[in-house]
Amino acid sequence: MFDLRYHVASLAAVFVALILGIFVGVGLSGKGFVSDAERENLQASIDALRAERDAAVARVQNADRRGEALDDFADSTYPDLVAGLLEGKTVGVVFVGSVDQGVAGAIRRTVADSGGRVALTRALRVPLDSEAVDSALRAEPDTRELVGVDNRERLGRELARELVTGGPNTVFDEVDRVLVEEQSGSSTVPLDAVVVARPASPQQGETQSLLTGLYSGLAAAPVPTVGVEKSEAAGSAIAAFHRRGLATVDGIDQAPGQVALAFLLAGARPGSYGIDDGATDGVLPDRPLVTTAREE
Template sequence: MFDLRYHVASLAAVFVALLLGIFVGVGLSGKGFVSDAERENLQAQIDALRSERDSAAAQAAGADRRGVELDDFAKTTYPQLVSGMLEGKNVGVVFIGSVDQGLANTVRRSVDDAGGRVALVRALRVPLDAEAVDAALRAEPETRGLAGIDNRERLGRELARELITAGPNPVFDRLARVIVEEQSGAAGRALDAVVVARQAPPQEGETQELLAGLYSGLAAAPVPTVGVAKSNAKTTAIPVFHQRGLATVDGVDEVASQLALVFLLAGARAGSYGVGNDATDGIIPDPPPAPPVASKG
């Protein structure tokens, strides 16, 4: 719906510019510089532009109405649709950069509504302090092999593995003071799904390589991982998440997108969903398959 609005605005600007041209042309015609045929051609262009502008405006108004209707439908049906979908599931939330409390609350509320719980929140500090990272890794034989500029993507994949698995987390333990800006929840708990949000601007160099490994590692994990962004974000990581194989939800601050988030965390087919411009697969995925009912006796 936003593209239509921009289209109408651009048409209006062109229309004004063309009118100014006509006025100039009319002035020149009085001096014999513009023929009757040229004036008729310019008038035909104005009439065509008016028609295109009015058509686009009507489409934009219709899209707005459909958007309102979708919001109303989502708000009405959301509680029933998500109820129990994440029952007993532990969900982790990873921020690249500082925690966005509004976004964190939105994710937590969506998970709670579906019967799950946000068991872990980590905010990773970027850009990477390469020297501090390597010094920490080389301090222990168990993590020494991950040090060095050539191992950044591999390090990111290892961080992804430790995020979702229970048991020892030697890499995170060594790097906690270096790369973790903020955290809550007990580490070492197996996660059933992960949400990723990038609050920091796009990164370069070694930090970019580490994040590429992190995203790819999460995408390859045996649990659903969803990259999210708010609709009013200054920069969005949705295309990067999608490129690295993550399911995504754009405009997660909208109710329809929150429904998409719950569906994806519950195992719906991965894709790019939501209400934002980067939601290339639609607003909401098909619901995930219902879990099998245990037989009695």
């Protein structure tokens, strides 16, 4: 899996070689089409292309074997790498759009394997129903100042603050019915870390402004916050997360991504990690130093 881009490049070389070989072969098929000397040169070119094709096939096979070996290594070392990193920690998970069960399961396993627990999961309904949200906010004096298109980013920041602190949930209590699609766990528990995933397509207008405030608010919170997505996700959210200050991990459905997530939630240096092009800081951050209180 670590050699995916090289794998694709090798496959491309194979197909190019095959196509060129076919066209050149067609040109040679007619007698008298080229001179003997030219035919010899073209035949040499075909032989060279065939050699390159065979070498490319061999590279692909070697890359597959190396990728499988690296995946096996990551799977076998994963439990030891993450053990105890989140001991006693509470983690919140926010989905923008409907819950992706595969991503949710990977997050829960990673947190549990690291000694922590997912205390809250919320899925936000997008795109925003502007009229319904404003109507809900007008219901209470404490939330009326958040009404209106110009306050969407501020609303997102308030939602981020309430999510992390665990209450009082003044804003969430008012907009829950129109903004929250699904929720599990307790919203009154302070969180030690937050994970964000965006199964929904990229948003625009008021919804985009709300999400800008949400991501920025979470990034400014005094706890680790990480944006994640699975491998080969359609409409990647990594760039949007990164622009708003969140640490990011792609490939959360694979062992390397799960290790990176555990490291970041435990306090590793924020950055953009994974195996895709957006992972500008490498596959994994350095493992954080986790200390435990000495028993007396």
